[in-house]
Amino acid sequence: MPLAAADRRLDEVADSDARAEIVHTLAAWSAKDAYRVLLTTRPAEGGVLAPLQRAGAVRYELLPFDEKALRRFAAHWFEDDDQTRTFLRQIRDAHLFELVAVPLLATIAAIVFEQHGDRPLPGNQFQLYESYLAFIRSSRSTPVAFEHHCTALVEHLGRTRLRSDVPLTTAIRDWAHCNEDAGTQEELIAHLTAAGPFVPRGGDLTFLHHSFAEHVAATAEARDLPAEFDPQNPSIAEFLHRARPLVEGRFARAVLLHYTHLHPEQADELLRWLHNGTSEQHLLAARLLGRHLPASESLVDEFLTTVRGWAMTTQYRAGVILARASRATHHPGLADWLLDLLRDDEAPWESRAEAATALALRLRDPRADEAIVFLRAGVENTAAPAEHRLIAAEALADSGSSERDAAERGLRSVLDDPLAFGADCRNAAVVLSAFGGQAREYAVAALQRIMSDVDTPVPDLVEATGGLAEIGVEFHDRCAEVFLSVLRDRAHSMEGRRDAAVGLASLGGAQQAAEALTALATDHRILVGLRSAAAMALGSLGPRRPGCGGPAAAGTDRRRPGGAAAAPACAQ
Known part of the structure; x- marks a missing residue:
């Protein structure tokens, strides 16, 4: 049977139960010689891909662009040395290095660069997407009646795609019924295909990329918020609340960012309110600034003064507040602020390392050599804690091939340190394995040594096992x-068991993990606190479906990004 292209990427399926069913079906097909299966997806949560891995599927992962890969991409794209140099210079001037590490965003930046002519590239993801979408719409002429409805229709389709798996052609039909002056369903589909971020596929219409659906859906939600920022307003308060979690809050943070781009004068009001709040609000402010919240320089400087106070401590949230704020690369004073922190001998080493990493990797500041020297010294300091050497080695590994040898020495020293925590060994091994060859063999051997040592504490054992599972599919059976064995251990302790259950579920053993935790939660011979902890760990596996071999993939419920059920087309 010839190779058939799938109609949808896995990450475009909004319903988690449907995703699990699709993977189980594809795994069954791939076990038959008559079928060849090709599945594409962004990183999938939990163990949703485990059935395919058990069926022997080969996994290929697209790596983000490093500086060398970006240069090669630009050279092939433009085939003109002057254009290539100008494009890379604009990337540097706009501080887009982290964004264009994603190949899709590098492609969008290249297209926008070609269309902008002498104008500089936008300095944030929102404007990059808006420029690209404007280019698509201007590439083909469409009727005036359609143009009047185009933005609202595209945003409605974005919300539809994130909230449900309703075919977009069905959503367009309902829209046409409610907006008869916009044209018939067939006319709207033709216009959207010609001048919108859509392509026909499998008898339906789909977004060119799922991130376009997320972008226009966030813009639609932001457009519905009051024009003036009021944290007491129920709609704004809901997004402020939903934006706090790291993973689940991603869409809500996008809505707040899009809101400040739609109403730039409200960016200062949002930052000022967050700055006057608790550490949780400071973290949210740092995350928004890290994505280039368009606040005024004076207010950003005031907030960075507070961040500097956090950076002088090792308190809870201090490190992550600094790490996110240091990504505010659009702020003109950030480089000097980071350099001052790097040179402060009284600052915690971790804070100085974060400043060095930001200068060397994200800003590519002319003074980056000083930052590299600091990080290299951190790697070579064998008396330093393993955690410090790991931080420095990871930064050097990302800074370019010229620092690879120093990075590898640092990573190996962490794996050889008998006092290193399991989590540090795991991270060091995963980064080292990416170098390939003997480095990968060294990383695998180090984790296997930890796993075979009968004196290894259970939490460290689970960390090492998780790291080995990350490195290669060939180790999954042993890791499972x-x-x-950790879950079935008779010890009256929950140490490491929750992570072991999640790890086992990610390898396709969700049913076994659930049964082991259920046995603990219902065993009246052990302390009630341990039974309660087992029950809570069981909840971390996600919802289970009767007759299914495991939980659905854990993750954000993209069907309700705004916290409300999808509204009918006419209500949009």
Whole structure:
């Protein structure tokens, strides 16, 4: 049977139960010689891909662009040395290095660069997407009646795609019924295909990329918020609340960012309110600034003064507040602020390392050599804690091939340190394995040594096992055995068991993990606190469906990004 292209990427399926069913079906097909299966997806949560891995599927992962890959991409795209140099200079001037590490965004930046002519590239993701979408719409002429409805229709389709798996052609039909002056369903589909971020696929219409649906859906939600920022307003308060979690809050943070781009004068009001709040609000402010919240320089400087106070401590949230604020690369005073922190001998080493990493990797500041020297010294300091050497080595590994040897030495020193925590060994091994060859073999051997040592504490055992599972599919069977042995251990302790259960579920053993935790939660011979902890760990596996081998993929419920059920087309 010839290779058939799938109609949808896996990450475009909004319903988690449907995703699990699709993977199980594809795994069954791939076990038959008559079928060849090709599945594309962005990183999938939990163990949703485990059935395919058990069926022997080969996994290929697209790596983000490093500086060398970006230069090669630009050279092939433009085929003109002057254009290539100008494009890379604009990337540097706009501080887009982290964004264009994503190949899709590098492609969008290249297209926008070609269309902008002498104008500089936008300095944030929102404006990059808006420029690209404007280019698509201007490439083909469409009737005036359609133009009047185009933005609202595209945003409605974005919300539809994130909230449900309703075919977009069905959503367009309902829209046409409610907006008869916009044209018939067939006319709207033709216009959207010609001048919108859509392509026909499998008898339906789909977004060119799922991130376009997320972008226009966030813009639609932001457009519905009051024009003036009021944290007491129920709609704004809901997004402020939903934006706090790291993963689940991603869409809500996008809505707040889009809101400040639609109403730039409200960016200062939002930052000022967050700055006057608690550490949780400071973290949210740092995350928004890290994505280039368009606040005024004076207010950003005031907030950075507070961040500097956090950076002088090792308190809870201090490190992550600094790490996110240091990504505010659009702020003119950030480089000097980071350099001053790097040179402060009284600041915690972790804060100085974060400043060095930002200068060397994200800003590509002319003074980056000083930052590299600091990080290299951190790697070579064998008396330093393993955690410090790991931080420095990871930064050097990302800074370019010229620092690879120093990075590898640092990572190996962490794996050889008998006092290193399991989490540090895991991270060091995963980064080292990416170098390939002997470095990968060294990383695998180090984790296997930890796993085979009978004196290894359970939390460290689980971390090492998780790291080995990350490195290669060929180790999954062994890792599943270790995870299961931790869950079935007779010790009256929950140390490491929750992570072991999640790890086992990610390898396709969700049913076994759930059964082991259920046995603990219902065993009246052990302390009630341990039974309660087992029950809570069981909840971390996600909802289980009767007759299914495991939980659905854990993650954000993209069907309700704004916290409300999808409204009918006429109500949009």
